[in-house]
Amino acid sequence: DIQMTQSPSTLSASVGERVTITCRASHSINSWLAWYQQKPGTAPELLIHQASTLKIGVPSRFSGSGSGTEFTLTISSLQPDDVAIYYCQQYHSYSPTFGQGTKVEIK
Amino acid sequence: QVQLVESGGGVVQPGGSLRLSCAASGFPLSIYVMHWVRQAPGKGLEWMAVIPSDGSSGNYADSVKGRFTVSRDNSKNTQYLQMDSLTAEDTAIYYCAREGHSSGKCGDFDIWGQGTMVSVSS
Numbered sequence: 001d002i003q004m005t006q007s008p009s010t011l012s013a014s015v016g017e018r019v020t021i022t023c024r025a026s027h028s029i030n031s032w033l034a035w036y037q038q039k040p041g042t043a044p045e046l047l048i049h050q051a052s053t054l055k056i057g058v059p060s061r062f063s064g065s066g067s068g069t070e071f072t073l074t075i076s077s078l079q080p081d082d083v084a085i086y087y088c089q090q091y092h093s094y095s096p097t098f099g100q101g102t103k104v105e106i107k
Numbered sequence: 108q109v110q111l112v113e114s115g116g117g118v119v120q121p122g123g124s125l126r127l128s129c130a131a132s133g134f135p136l137s138i139y140v141m142h143w144v145r146q147a148p149g150k151g152l153e154w155m156a157v158i159p160s161d162g163s164s165g166n167y168a169d170s171v172k173g174r175f176t177v178s179r180d181n182s183k184n185t186q187y188l189q190m191d192s193l194t195a196e197d198t199a200i201y202y203c204a205r206e207g208h209s210s211g212k213c214g215d216f217d218i219w220g221q222g223t224m225v226s227v228s229s
Contacts, residue, residue: 034215
């Protein structure tokens with residue numbers, strides 16, 4: 001299986017601050033990477049697919065980049081509504097795998 | 108409104124069985140590949156199983172292969188997860204999810220249900 005590793009595990013930042021989460025794959029996955037947001041007590045929601053394509057309706061402060069084995073999710077200006085756990089997921093292989101998650105908090 | 112609704116969760120003894128259902132509305136289930144993903148309490152997301160749009164043989168994570176079986180009834184717009192030989196390690200929220208954009212081997216999950224809780228305990 002392809003292993004996905006996210007960093008950091010927890011991130012605390014101020015409202016309005018720029019935030020970056022990194023996701024690394026154990027093997028090249030081209031651009032077959034998705035990002036999800038999971039707020040407490042709710043199901044995950046797709047934010048970005050194919051590494052950098054924003055799902056319709058997702059705020060433009062979210063962006064994704066990368067290819068191969070290294071990817072980033074950036075929130076350009078952190079808002080209180082962005083408090084959540086963020087997961088990356090590869091879909092390059094027949095068995096998709098997720099990163100362990102990054103918890104984003106407001107300082 | 109595009110929606111997935113899971114049902115069938117509950118408390119079951121170790122070694123027992125449970126069948127989960129996932130009802131789709133707002134779109135035809137028959138044209139989509141569907142998945143099951145679970146989340147143990149306080150833990151991350153773990154992919155479990157996939158079933159092709161035509162209901163042919165699914166694919167499973169090693170942790171559940173031989174114990175879990177996915178199926179679907181496109182006429183009822185519903186898919187199912189039959190879980191047998193359950194252990195405490197299967198305790199989790201189980202989500203069904205629709206595959207959105209595909210790489211040709213798998214895809215992302217663009218629509219998720221609200222989840223149904225399965226607790227395996229004596």
